[in-house]
Amino acid sequence: MTHATEQLVPPAPLRARGLRLAGVSLTLGDGDSTVVALDDVTLTVPPGELLAVLGPSGSGKSSLLAVAGALIAPSSGAVHLDGVDVTGLKPARQAALRRERIGFVFQSGNLLPALTAVDQLRFALHVAGMRGTPDRDPRALLEQVGMGHKADRRPHELSGGERQRVGIARALVTAPALLLVDEPTAALDRARSHEVVELLAAETHDHGVATVMVTHDHDVLEHCDRTVEMEDGRLGA
């Protein structure tokens, strides 16, 4: 789909593609007890790059994901996705943007317990209204993340690492422009953590998707293309 888009619309300047946050601030709470969750964050993630965001808890990592993922609108600043300003969308348009352009990988997979692995992917397509013309075949994608042999298992029959692989496949099945990954290794041992992040890096490069991974696991940074650190809502080097 990324390729099809490139042919249909005039080629955008390279700097405009992928995710771009410009001077984004987010203030949470109201009245007396406001918390500055994001403070003037400017960040660009081009397609095909895996960016790791490091930082202690409470540093604003989750807020960064929420703003980039159109779950919450920033208090000020602008969010662009593939050159399109998505800053002030109404909730229904935000939801449409999420299902069509953004993939989420949650902590410990967050799979739906009633669905088999392949149905997790089909559900994402169903929600996005892509069931007639899947951009990617769910079973082929599961095969690609090494879960082809367990495509018909439900989450409770899978290990933590396996769930995370299914979660990654689910986020990629709608061919998103942006992949947002929340602490993917929080529930995994070292070996599994490396496998999962290696997989994320490979998928990011193969599919040309802009990936932001929030983590506090320094071990896995070797697989990432770039690392930024957050503290008190501000972006460091």
Add this chain to the structure above:
Amino acid sequence: MFLALRELSFARARFGLMGGVVALIAVLVVMLSGLSSGLVNDGVSGLKKLPVTDFAFGEGTAIDSAFSRSTVDRDQLERWSAQDGVADAALFGNQLVNAEGPHGEPVDLALFGVEPDSFVAPTASSVVDGGTLDRPDQIVVSETVADLGLGVGDTVTIERLGTELTIAGVLDGQHTFGHVDVAYVPLATWQEIHAGVPTGERARPEVYDEATAIALTAGPDVRIDAAAGDTAATTTTVSLTESFDGSPGYAAETLTLELIQVFLYAISALVVGAFFMVWTIQRKHEIAVARAMGASNGYLVGDALAQAAVVLVVSTAVGIGAGTGLGALLSSTPMPFELEAGPLAVAAALLVGLGLAGAAASVGRIARVDPLTALGGQR
């Protein structure tokens, strides 16, 4: 329904329990509906089958005791006959009596006193066995007297008075009043029995002028002007349907059963509503994930309602099927039980409809789930 059906099969034990409750409620509703219809038929089928639109009772009669307390006379009949819109009018006597069958067995009858040539008298076409009334000592009875072992040619004797009445004909179908079989009797004989005149004796002349009520029938597409007629004839007129309340115990029985059914519908809606409330709360995290993935409110609420509809339709169908099967066993007993398609269809629609309303009230919470909670640690 992508998620709905998969959840149904995944959590089939939970949905099965809730569906089981709805199915059992449906069985109870079928039972009560059958009992209701049966009691209505037992109470007023004799009245229902009269070609009557209204009854004029003596002035000021309270409707719940109208058929036992009211008295009207021929003068009032004539004044009613002259009213506009009245196609026909006739005297109608009603009395519950205890009698004895040919072998001394007790037989309770509701005597309907009618003039044999009037429009309320049994006609040849309504009789399936024997004939109509043509002698003063004859009665034409409900088909249900066969349950008492009686038939054409048998004689029953009114207790205390000794009046002997012979069954001349048997009517088509159930004709009962106040849970007692109806026996049509010539009005003069009814008047003697009503006045307590022993057999063979003549009553005082004014007795032969009196009856319980005036049976009225309106012309086609005409409504009787009850107020004008009541003023002219000093009567109290009610429609045939309103007169059902004059059948002994009718109002109390039907109200009780209706009340129980209303409670069952309310319980069913609350059970379904409570189930889906707990279910929605249990799924809060999954809903947050689905919403973060971009599923719209409409998609998720529609999916949950479709799920509720599947459970409700299946369990109601199972319950009504089981109830109908049980009902078939009951209808061969003396219990007044009758299943009618109309009330059953209404009951099924109410169970599904109210259940959906209960579910809708609960799944509305889906819209309040914040997709942000999908980020961060699980639960």
